[in-house]
Amino acid sequence: MNSTRTQIEKIFNDLKLSDNEVNLIASVLHKMQVKKGTILLKAGDVVEHMYYINSGCMRTYHIDENGKEHTMQFAVENSWISDFTAFFSGSKALLNIEVIHDATIYRLAAKDKLRITQKIPQIQNYINTKLELIYTIMQKRILAKLSRTASEQYIDFITAYPDIEQKVKNYHIASYLGITTESLSRIRKELQNTKFY
Known part of the structure; x- marks a missing residue:
């Protein structure tokens, strides 16, 4: 029970939960080991789950009508x-x-999210806080796209994700920034002698 409680408290930012609440959450969170290259969701699928990343790295991306990938989000531990x-x-x-x-x-189904938030209101508060953070990040990213140079956006990226460059491919980063891999290489060269490298 102690290891289960420790993991659930890690996932839900140290919320104070009773043993019964911990047991309820443990019954609906499903631990999975997933390999690099696995596609957990495809455009057009019905979205039945949200995922907590205990370790590793994932991304969401959209493929436009020309077949070009646009990375929307990187997700790392926690x-x-x-x-x-x-x-x-x-x-x-x-x-x-x-x-x-x-x-x-850890996979959480929509029906189970509804169940635990009805029984444990502080979980709903936690989810609302996470969604507010995601919304804030997305809004800042849209504003950066409109008003900041590619170099400035790259600096924002490496500041927000300081360890991610070792985990992802250059074309993932380029697609997140909306630039080519060649432009990414040029930006890195220009920044090589600055405090960002």
Whole structure:
């Protein structure tokens, strides 16, 4: 029970939970080991789950009508990932989820999320806080796209994700920034002698 409690408290940011609440959460969180290259969600699927990343790295991405990938989000340890718009609205996915570094994750189904938030209101508060953070990050990213140079966006990226460059491919980072891999290489060269390297 102690190891279960420790893991659940880690996932839910040290919420104070009773033994019964811990047991209820443990009964609906499903631990999974997923390998690099696994696609957990494809655009067009019904979105039935959200995922907590205990270790590893994943991304959400969209493929446009020309077949070009646009990375929307990276998720590393202690993050949640899903196509949240589809998850909460019951619509079909617009995004894909790919495992880009072997991961240990916990899967939570929509019906089980509803069950635990009804029985444990502080879990709903926790989820609301996480969604507010995700919304804030996305809004800042949109504003950066509109007003900041590619170099400035790259600096923002490595500041937000300081250890991620060892885990992901250059084209993932380039697709997140909306630039080519060649432009990414040029930006890195320009920044080589600055405090960012």
